[in-house]
Amino acid sequence: MAAPMRIRQPRNFRDRKDVLNELSDAELIKRYRLDRAGIMLVTDLVRERITNQTERSRAVTPEMKVLVTLRYLATGKMQLYSGDDLGPSQQTGSRVITETLFALSRNEILSQYFKFPVTLENCHTKAVDFQQIAGFPGVIGTIDGTHVRITAPKEFEAEYVNRKRYHSINVQVVFDATYRILDIVARWPGSVHDARILRESSLNQVVFGRGMVPDGYHLLGDSGYPCKKWLLTPYLRPQPGPQSDYNRAHKKTRNVVERGIGQLKRRFHVLHGEIRVTPTAKVCQIIKVCAMLHNICKDRNIRIPAPEDIDEPAEDIEEDYDNAPQAVQQPPLPPVAPRPREGLLYRDEFVNLHFDNDE
Incomplete structure (x- = not known):
């Protein structure tokens, strides 16, 4: 007797909040440290590097990847972006943060913003x-x-x-x-x-x-x-x-x-x-x-x-001198x-x- 065919369950995706259009510049700065134009500037710096090649499974957009990364840098906590209804799971968030940081830390990007005076x-x-x-x-x-x-x-x-x-x-x-x-x-x-x-x-x-x-x-x-x-x-x-x-x-x-x-x-x-x-x-x-x-x-x-x-x-640094190496x-x-x-x-x-x- 043939085994019953397994029915593939549809995947459920969380709704993603359009924070760039729903929040004021003051609210964006409070959460992400940049205003809307600044967030778009950072996104454009790395857009080609962090754009997914497919829209399959609701691929995370470059703007969303930058927002998740900025939220982590602003707070020091991986899980806080979920409170903003940005959408990605913590596992996906960790991956996109790694990807975005790698793109932003390239020398050709950093050299645009660190200019030592020589003239x-x-x-x-x-x-x-x-x-x-x-x-x-x-x-x-x-x-x-x-x-x-x-x-x-x-x-x-x-x-x-x-x-x-x-x-x-x-x-x-x-x-x-x-x-x-x-x-x-x-x-x-x-x-x-x-x-x-x-x-x-x-x-x-x-x-x-x-x-x-x-x-x-x-x-x-x-x-x-x-x-x-x-x-x-x-x-x-x-x-x-x-x-x-x-x-x-x-x-x-x-x-x-x-x-x-x-x-x-x-x-x-x-x-x-x-x-x-x-x-x-x-x-x-x-x-x-x-x-x-x-x-x-x-x-x-x-x-x-x-x-x-x-x-x-993020928590303040507390130096544990008794247990420190x-x-x-x-x-x-x-x-x-x-x-x-x-x-x-x-x-x-x-x-x-x-x-x-x-x-």
Whole structure:
């Protein structure tokens, strides 16, 4: 006797909310950090890469993929987009987030939004903006490192334990005076020192190392960085007078990078808590895409939503020192052939020229 024919059940699809047309720009910014035009701009950047080749099974549109990704970056939680009735299941959402992040993190996309000043005109513009803060001349950017917390990776786990004893990526970032990101390096484990990240970066080896930036223009960094002709650091024990004046102006001006990092992490809460994705290469994609989107928000004058308007932020980082893994004992950084006095002497000349009011 022949087996009864199996009747294929029709698939049920959730209705998808047309948020781009139903929500105001203010509501879109609250949920996705971009207005409608900004969301469409981001979608157009990657439309060809993330468009499905078939409409079978109600393929997710490029706009929907970008919305799901933006919602995840804004909140740090994979499941929250379902509360917006966007439609895709969590499994589908995870897949489209991975696909969209990969498309957005390509160098040809990122390079459109991270432009370090190298022409005399651009350097002058950046320097004028910075000088209005505390009178510090010749500054085109402020540099610092920030740690983004991650889950313990399966490979080289100990290398990702930072000095605060949690797993992280140590991210090097440079801001201009308008809190726009000029350069970002997101690939180093949390145990790696800021000075080494700088030494291995294209800023040191190419941009400044090959003289692409005109003389007389600088970055400002904290005392964890080596003092160079193009990177001015504070005096550890300043003398009263010009050195103390220099340190005060330096600190006030360099605060831009600290406030900029705060803005970036408040805008995209995925960076504020622990990023629970693997591998670490995907975490680095998330960091770079958030930085790019931050610059798009700056270009469009989109403010960060007020805390009371932000939906379900990611959890704050709570450092469990009792259960945290033991940090790796890092060997001291090798001297830079040898410890250069050139940068220190240049700083003294700079201070005498610009901060000695008796002359």
